[in-house]
Amino acid sequence: MTPNEFREHGHALIDWIATYREKIEERAVSRTIEPGAIRAALPKAPPRQAEPVSDIMADFESILLPGVLHWQHPSFFGFFPSNVELSSVLGDLLSTGLGMVGISWEASPALTELEETCVDWLRQMLGLGPAWRGAIQESASVSTLIAIVCARERYSGSKYAKGGIRQPAHPGMVYTSARAHSSVGKTAMIAGFGTDHIRIVPIQPGGSLDAKRLRAMINEDIARGARPVAIIATTGATANTAMDDIDAIADVAQECGMWLHVDAAMGGAAMLLPECRPGWEGIERADSIVVSPNKWLGAAFDSSMMFVRDHEHLTKVMGTCPSYLRTPTDGKVTQLRDWSIPTGRRFRALKLWFLIREQGVDGLSKRIRRDLVNARRLAQLVDAEPGWHVVNKITLQTVCVRHEPPGVSGAELDEHTRAWVQALNESGKAYLTAAQVDDAWMVRVSIGVLGTQWHHIEKLWADMRAYAGQNARLALAA
Amino acid sequence: MTPNEFREHGHALIDWIATYREKIEERAVSRTIEPGAIRAALPKAPPRQAEPVSDIMADFESILLPGVLHWQHPSFFGFFPSNVELSSVLGDLLSTGLGMVGISWEASPALTELEETCVDWLRQMLGLGPAWRGAIQESASVSTLIAIVCARERYSGSKYAKGGIRQPAHPGMVYTSARAHSSVGKTAMIAGFGTDHIRIVPIQPGGSLDAKRLRAMINEDIARGARPVAIIATTGATANTAMDDIDAIADVAQECGMWLHVDAAMGGAAMLLPECRPGWEGIERADSIVVSPNKWLGAAFDSSMMFVRDHEHLTKVMGTCPSYLRTPTDGKVTQLRDWSIPTGRRFRALKLWFLIREQGVDGLSKRIRRDLVNARRLAQLVDAEPGWHVVNKITLQTVCVRHEPPGVSGAELDEHTRAWVQALNESGKAYLTAAQVDDAWMVRVSIGVLGTQWHHIEKLWADMRAYAGQNARLALAA
Numbered sequence: 001m002t003p004n005e006f007r008e009h010g011h012a013l014i015d016w017i018a019t020y021r022e023k024i025e026e027r028a029v030s031r032t033i034e035p036g037a038i039r040a041a042l043p044k045a046p047p048r049q050a051e052p053v054s055d056i057m058a059d060f061e062s063i064l065l066p067g068v069l070h071w072q073h074p075s076f077f078g079f080f081p082s083n084v085e086l087s088s089v090l091g092d093l094l095s096t097g098l099g100m101v102g103i104s105w106e107a108s109p110a111l112t113e114l115e116e117t118c119v120d121w122l123r124q125m126l127g128l129g130p131a132w133r134g135a136i137q138e139s140a141s142v143s144t145l146i147a148i149v150c151a152r153e154r155y156s157g158s159k160y161a162k163g164g165i166r167q168p169a170h171p172g173m174v175y176t177s178a179r180a181h182s183s184v185g186k187t188a189m190i191a192g193f194g195t196d197h198i199r200i201v202p203i204q205p206g207g208s209l210d211a212k213r214l215r216a217m218i219n220e221d222i223a224r225g226a227r228p229v230a231i232i233a234t235t236g237a238t239a240n241t242a243m244d245d246i247d248a249i250a251d252v253a254q255e256c257g258m259w260l261h262v263d264a265a266m267g268g269a270a271m272l273l274p275e276c277r278p279g280w281e282g283i284e285r286a287d288s289i290v291v292s293p294n295k296w297l298g299a300a301f302d303s304s305m306m307f308v309r310d311h312e313h314l315t316k317v318m319g320t321c322p323s324y325l326r327t328p329t330d331g332k333v334t335q336l337r338d339w340s341i342p343t344g345r346r347f348r349a350l351k352l353w354f355l356i357r358e359q360g361v362d363g364l365s366k367r368i369r370r371d372l373v374n375a376r377r378l379a380q381l382v383d384a385e386p387g388w389h390v391v392n393k394i395t396l397q398t399v400c401v402r403h404e405p406p407g408v409s410g411a412e413l414d415e416h417t418r419a420w421v422q423a424l425n426e427s428g429k430a431y432l433t434a435a436q437v438d439d440a441w442m443v444r445v446s447i448g449v450l451g452t453q454w455h456h457i458e459k460l461w462a463d464m465r466a467y468a469g470q471n472a473r474l475a476l477a478a
Numbered sequence: 479m480t481p482n483e484f485r486e487h488g489h490a491l492i493d494w495i496a497t498y499r500e501k502i503e504e505r506a507v508s509r510t511i512e513p514g515a516i517r518a519a520l521p522k523a524p525p526r527q528a529e530p531v532s533d534i535m536a537d538f539e540s541i542l543l544p545g546v547l548h549w550q551h552p553s554f555f556g557f558f559p560s561n562v563e564l565s566s567v568l569g570d571l572l573s574t575g576l577g578m579v580g581i582s583w584e585a586s587p588a589l590t591e592l593e594e595t596c597v598d599w600l601r602q603m604l605g606l607g608p609a610w611r612g613a614i615q616e617s618a619s620v621s622t623l624i625a626i627v628c629a630r631e632r633y634s635g636s637k638y639a640k641g642g643i644r645q646p647a648h649p650g651m652v653y654t655s656a657r658a659h660s661s662v663g664k665t666a667m668i669a670g671f672g673t674d675h676i677r678i679v680p681i682q683p684g685g686s687l688d689a690k691r692l693r694a695m696i697n698e699d700i701a702r703g704a705r706p707v708a709i710i711a712t713t714g715a716t717a718n719t720a721m722d723d724i725d726a727i728a729d730v731a732q733e734c735g736m737w738l739h740v741d742a743a744m745g746g747a748a749m750l751l752p753e754c755r756p757g758w759e760g761i762e763r764a765d766s767i768v769v770s771p772n773k774w775l776g777a778a779f780d781s782s783m784m785f786v787r788d789h790e791h792l793t794k795v796m797g798t799c800p801s802y803l804r805t806p807t808d809g810k811v812t813q814l815r816d817w818s819i820p821t822g823r824r825f826r827a828l829k830l831w832f833l834i835r836e837q838g839v840d841g842l843s844k845r846i847r848r849d850l851v852n853a854r855r856l857a858q859l860v861d862a863e864p865g866w867h868v869v870n871k872i873t874l875q876t877v878c879v880r881h882e883p884p885g886v887s888g889a890e891l892d893e894h895t896r897a898w899v900q901a902l903n904e905s906g907k908a909y910l911t912a913a914q915v916d917d918a919w920m921v922r923v924s925i926g927v928l929g930t931q932w933h934h935i936e937k938l939w940a941d942m943r944a945y946a947g948q949n950a951r952l953a954l955a956a
Contacts, residue, residue, distance in 0.1 A: 001563060001564040001565045001568075001836055002564075003496040003497070003500040003564070004500045005501070006492070006495070006496050006564040006567070006568070007492060007493060007496045008569055008570075010567075010568060011489050011492055013571055013572060013575075014484070014485060014489055014492060014570055016572075016575075017484070017488070017571070017572070017719065018481040018482070018484050018485045018577075019481070019745075020575065020576070021481045021483040021575075027696070033587045034810045035583070035807050035810045036585055036591070036811075037587075038588055038591040038592070039591040039594055040592070041593055042592070042595045043882070044598075045599070045602055046599035046600075046602060046603055046834050046835075046837065047834070047835055047838050048839050049838045049840060049841075050835075050836060050837055050838035050840075050841050051835045051836065051838065053565070053832075053836060055835070056832055056835050056836065057588075060572070060828075063588075064588040064589075064592060065588070067586070067588030067591065068576060068578060068586060068587075068588050068589075069578060069584070069585055069586045069587075070578070070580060070585075071576075071577055071578045071585075072577045072578075078583065079581060081580075082577065082578070082579045083577070084575070084577030085479060085482070085576060086479040086480075086481070087479045087482040087531070088574075089484070089488075089492055089571070089574045089575055089577075090479075090484070090487055090488060092570075092571075092574045093488075093491055093492075093570075093571050093574065094491060094494075094495070094538070094569045095496070095565070096562060096570045096571065096778045097491075097494075097495030097498065097499075097562070097567055098495075098498070098546060098549075098550070099549055099560065099562030099567075099779075100546060100547060100548070100549045100550075101549060101560045101776065101779055102846070103557060105513070106547070107547055107556075107557065108540040108545070108546060108547045108550075109511045109513075109515075109516055109545040109546075109547075110516055110543070110544075110545030110546050111546075112542075113514070113516040113517040113520070114516070114520070114542060117517055118522045119524070120522075120881070122524075122526035124523060124524060125488045125524055138616045138620075138780075138819075138820055139819070139820030141819050141820045141821055142819055142820060145668070145819060149667075149668050152670075160670065160672065160674050161667050161670060161672060162672050162674055163672045163674050163675075164650075164670060164671050164672025164674065164675050165642065165643040165670040165672070167826065171675050172642075181821075182798040182799075182800040182803075182892070183798075183819075183820075183821060184794070184817060184947075185798065186798050186819070187819070189507055189627075189639050189669060189795075190623070190627050190669060190819065191668060191669070192630075192642060192643040192644050192669060192670025192683070193639065194638060194639060194640050194641045194642025194643070194786075195639065195640050196640050196641050196642065197641075197642050220905070223596070225495050227756055229761075238800070239800075241869075248581065264714050276525070296538065298517030300574045300577065300782075300822075300824075301577075301579055301822065301823075301824050302616075302824065317667075320660040320661075320663065321660075322659075322660040322716070322717075322913075325660075326914075329513050331775065332513045333513045333514075337558055340616075341617070341619050341620055341623060341664070341665070342614075342617030342619045342620060342661075342667065343617070343619055343660070343661060344560075344617060344779065345658075345779075346778075346780065350538075351697030352675070353534070354525050354531075354534055356525070356532070357524075357525055357528075357529045357534050358479055358528060358529065358531060358534065359528055360525050360526055360527045360528035361524050361526050362526050362527060362528075363527075363528050366842075375720075379603065394753075398573050414604070422806065426848030426854060435800075437802075437865040438790065443807070454591070454802075464913075468954070
């Protein structure tokens with residue numbers, strides 16, 4: 001594609017995206033799609049001959065767009081907010097257009113140094129101390145994997161990295177809460193721990209991991225010859241935004257010589273607000289933290305920030321320097337590949353830099369605060385409504401609810417819950433996700449899409465009552 | 479940022495990128511930057527108040543752009559081609575603008591099914607059989623990590639994933655060539671093998687891993703109680719594009735029950751051309767392959783394609799399904815998170831879809847063929863020039879050269895080699911990277927940037943002779 005063709009199609013695409021965002025409320029949040037229907041509509045084989053961009057865009061609109069769940073829609077309350085501020089789109093576009101790859105500092109000094117700057121800006125925005133260093137990773141899961149490998153190597157004195165994991169008598173153990181993200185188990189498995197060596201610590205009322213039970217479990221494990229290696233705490237659990245008591249957990253980690261990693265992928269954005277910071281008191285005592293600006297904060301995916309206190313340990317574990325990457329500046333500069341699994345990376349900091357500058361810390365803070373207020377307002381409405389219950393502690397922007405029609409409980413209630421949320425989702429009016437907590441299904445209202453104002457939430461609440469009520473009547477009639 | 483502001487700044491940015499690409503030859507490929515200079519020019523603290531986009535772009539041009547190594551410059555011959563076709567920029571922009579996250583099929587059916595389609599298109603383009611399935615990963619390193627974990631779990635019968643790695647008597651071994659990418663050691667370390675259990679197999683003349691020596695090393699390891707787990711072969715080694723003899727290695731892998739992973743991250747693009755496919759004969763006997771369309775082929779980073787034969791094993795190892803991701807379509811659809819480390823992903827297939835359609839398989843093939851021809855032409859010129867030597871077998875688009883002034887050898891020659899390439903790089907006229915093969919430094923001319931025509935290579939060749947000659951004279955005079 002020539003630059004002139006790019007001008008033409010690029011302008012059209014910018015307009016398309018602007019209009020998409022402008023008029024997104026006219027769309028159904030999602031449409032029901034039969035599995036395989038999109039694939040069946042696409043050609044089986046790649047085209048031999050070049051095709052016009054207009055054909056590609058036409059196919060995008062007719063074949064793909066109906067199968068898009070609109071995460072940027074103000075009535076999207078599913079999963080978590082994955083905001084992509086339009087300023088961040090610009091930063092990312094610039095990165096793609098430049099097309100450089102950060103495999104070493106020399107391979108692009110600007111890429112490395114802007115990433116260092118943006119990491120430090122975010123550190124300050126979150127109220128973290130100056131000892132923290134960091135890098136942008138693909139995702140929170142990857143950050144957690146790197147943290148677990150660092151924990152493993154601190155435990156082994158770097159012997160496993162060299163000699164492989166050896167555990168004839170002393171398997172290392174990883175501890176986390178039942179509310180932790182599924183990536184904890186997955187990444188510990190990848191790092192060679194085995195899911196048998198991941199201990200799920202019970203939670204206290206309110207959802208925090210029970211630090212006393214943690215201590216007791218560690219004692220039991222030590223007594224039977226196992227050794228504690230790492231604990232993964234969560235600031236804002238995926239299902240219900242439960243907040244672990246970092247300070248209490250840090251006491252245990254310190255006593256037992258464990259690595260403390262804090263998964264604040266979604267919830268970390270709230271720490272822009274000083275009034276939220278008591279929610280992760282003790283954070284300075286952690287060894288590593290992940291906060292993903294590509295969620296609530298508004299940076300385009302992928303932009304997950306991993307912070308670490310002992311960065312020399314991290315780069316010792318993760319570092320490599322083959323001859324084809326050796327340069328005269330080695331030792332004087334940061335080599336981001338030594339912080340990551342991949343060797344190369346996009347100019348990922350640009351999208352964060354555009355976002356932070358174009359919004360300002362005040363602008364970002366104001367929006368995060370709006371969502372926190374909206375969540376509390378919705379929780380009040382739900383609590384005041386007969387038959388409805390808020391089933392989580394409102395710590396952040398997610399309100400977990402259950403509609404309990406009279407006389408309906410157990411499996412029947414689970415069925416009712418999953419049925420009304422599915423019916424509401426199929427209507428296209430809003431999108432919600434259900435999740436299981438303590439073996440019971442509930443519905444998560446995850447507030448925080450950029451465009452979501454209070455009136456969208458009011459409308460959602462009316463729709464929730466309508467669909468749950470209608471569904472309950474149908475269920476009772478059946 | 480409002481959609482209208484996005485229109486305004488987006489159009490300007492599209493024009494900026496078009497002009498950047500159009501006039502890139504007017505720029506020095508790189509400029510010398512002092513470590514820390516860019517960071518020092520950026521504000522230490524993030525802005526509290528919103529700033530105009532014009533200020534951000536002005537700072538980008540004045541502070542960051544001088545620190546950009548121009549990977550898309552036709553005189554960039556460093557590292558490897560990391561082409562970003564402008565059509566791929568459009569596909570990526572569309573993905574960012576839509577802002578969806580593929581954490582499950584339901585979270586975006588179009589994202590999942592287009593990725594399945596593009597994986598299968600690429601499979602066909604590379605001449606691979608219909609049994610291969612795949613997914614797009616962040617990078618080749620990540621693909622190799624997943625392959626190594628799959629190998630580990632096939633070896634352990636999924637016992638390590640559950641019980642952790644246990645190796646009191648039988649450490650599992652990973653084999654690879656001295657020419658393999660640094661990610662092999664790093665990812666095996668992450669997966670718990672330990673670098674002591676990575677065996678570097680000697681190479682044959684021409685650069686292929688010596689399959690007989692591999693067999694002998696495995697026998698020795700078995701005799702001392704170790705067990706072979708995986709072998710990582712390379713199609714197009716990073717330093718010198720050496721090609722392993724996949725067929726001979728597959729014989730050994732089969733005999734010994736090992737997982738065979740083929741790293742064709744860069745070189746795989748050549749397999750678009752039927753005439754190149756003898757270069758990875760035996761590929762159908764591999765267990766996994768990685769080909770990264772974000773290198774030579776022209777898709778924007780990140781777009782690394784991992785193919786696997788036993789996808790049920792892969793998704794069993796890598797799969798998770800927490801309640802908050804359960805949906806009514808489970809079991810009927812592909813869940814891409816079960817193929818990857820992260821749970822979520824961008825709509826990465828769009829950039830590949832735009833690229834393949836806008837260029838057509840014929841267009842892509844023609845360009846790859848051009849680069850292969852240019853590499854052979856350059857090698858002929860170098861070989862014909864007194865004092866110059868081609869030091870690799872020209873298998874793909876990289877010509878490895880050494881200028882050997884009379885009477886200069888050993889450490890002095892290494893110094894000369896690194897000095898002239900540094901001087902040439904600092905001139906901004908071209909960019910090359912040096913690398914060490916068999917303990918001697920040489921210079922890699924990695925051809926294949928989208929805009930690189932034969933005349934750019936002729937100019938490079940003149941510059942190489944000038945800088946190496948000048949440097950040799952200075953060295954001899956000193």
